[in-house]
Amino acid sequence: MGSLRGSAGGEGRNEDGGKVGLPALEVALAFPQATPASLFPPSVSDYYQFDDLLSDEEKTLRKKVRAISEKEIAPIMTEYWEKAEFPFHAIPKLATLGLAGSTTKGYGCPGLSLTASAISIAEVARVDASCSTFILVHSSLAMSTIALCGSEAQKQKYLPSMAQLKTVGCWALTEPDYGSDASSLKTSATKVPGGWLLDGQKRWIGNSTFADVLIILARNADTKQLNGFIVKKGAPGLKATKIQNKIGLRMVQNGDILLNKVFVPEEDRLTGIDSFQDISKVLAMSRIMVAWQPIGIAMGVYDMCHRYLKERKQFGAPLAAFQLNQEKLVRMLGNIQAMVLIGWRLCKLYESDKMTPGHASLGKAWTSTKAREVVSLGRELLGGNGILADFLVAKAFCDLEPIYTYEGTYDINSLVTGREITGIASFKPAALAKSRL
Secondary structure: OOOOOOOOOOOOOOOOOOEEEOOOOOOHOOOOOOOOOOOOOOOOOOOOOOOHHHHHHHHHHHHHHHHHHHHHHHHOOOHHHHOOOOOOHHHHHHHHHOOOOOOEEEOOOOOOOHHHHHHHHHHHHHOOOOOHHHHHHHHHHHHHHHEEEEEEHHHHHHHHHOOOOOOOEEEOOOOOOOOEEHHOOOOOEEOOOOEEEEEEEEEEOOOOOOOOEEEEEEEEEOOOOOOEEEOOOOOOOOEEEEEEEEEEEEOOOOEEEEEEEEEEHHHHOOOOOOOHHHHHHHHHHHHHHHHHHHHHHHHHHHHHHHHHHOOOEEEEHHHHHHHHHHHHHHHHHHHHHHHHHHHHHHHHHOOOOOOOHHHHHHHHHHHHHHHHHHHHHHHHOHHHHHHOOHHHHHHHHHHHHHHHHHHOOHHHHHHHHHHHHHHOOOOOOOOHHHHHO
16 A cells, blocks of 8 residues: 555545545534634624714615625635635625725716725625735726726726626736836837737736736836726737735735737727826725725634634633733734724825825835734634634734735835835935936
């Protein structure tokens, strides 16, 4: 008999590839002392009664999104996260949330307040960060770009079906050589009779492997300025392949996009994008939404830990009875209260036209770093179960890492705010900046 490959007594494989051992027990049977996240815990993180700051409409939407996320997403998220696959069958359920199109009015979009949109993204992220990213990419990036930078004809053509999630979008800015330095992108757009030819490569593009509509940002070969284009799935010369082996947001289908002389008709050029500054209004709003994802993740981790510590017993008492555990739980709760108030104020600054790029960047940088502390403490509180996706915390721990990086890393967002408060830009190394003088 061939030697065993895999853990002893587990579901390993022999040299012929056949499975050996028995499949894993259901978590509820293997560990009956605590409830897994497939039955999501009650929301108990609103210690300072943040709901009082919301309108009745915002409260109603929050409850609706929470209920649908807990019922439809919580039972399946661990399975699909482990497989690194997206639950396409859940898209109709996500459509019932009514979040696609967020603040856009008309064209079948919900016309929400920014606050309502932000707290809703947090409620989805509380249960599953990947699904919140799917919605954010589709709505706050792809749809918002068409709504803010597209022609009237483009809005009428694309937004209604996207608002119903019958058509899914993605948004392609990042390239293999240009992440934080996104404005230096190389993908080119060359004018030809009747339209444009796009050549280049994009990387880390969420939803790209299955999106029906791809928003591609490219450099105009003549003007050298940024232009935007709507590219349809299946266009000749377009290829999108899945990025494998991610440790976070595993359900999100991030892809590499290759563009080889992809023809885009003139009618699908986004007429409102002629420079990098033209997409700043899209990025400003999406950065607020991304700032609320860590808030939602932290809420879910706290809720899970709160229930777990009362269910799990050691030394003859529930873990919640021990002083060290209570201190960690309170520290997590305090972080969440501060994160929520920062996020809420950011929304209000935007809604009153007072928000600056520095405000948005500080908000995203600060909530993501504080959420890191929350999920790290949660990981400690759950002990061995803190490394199992079944109990949410391990999954949230990993999912937060890409969010800490995308829409501007912590460092780059800090420098955006630093530039605003000092008047000095410090993005390029001092030696390089001096050499260009």
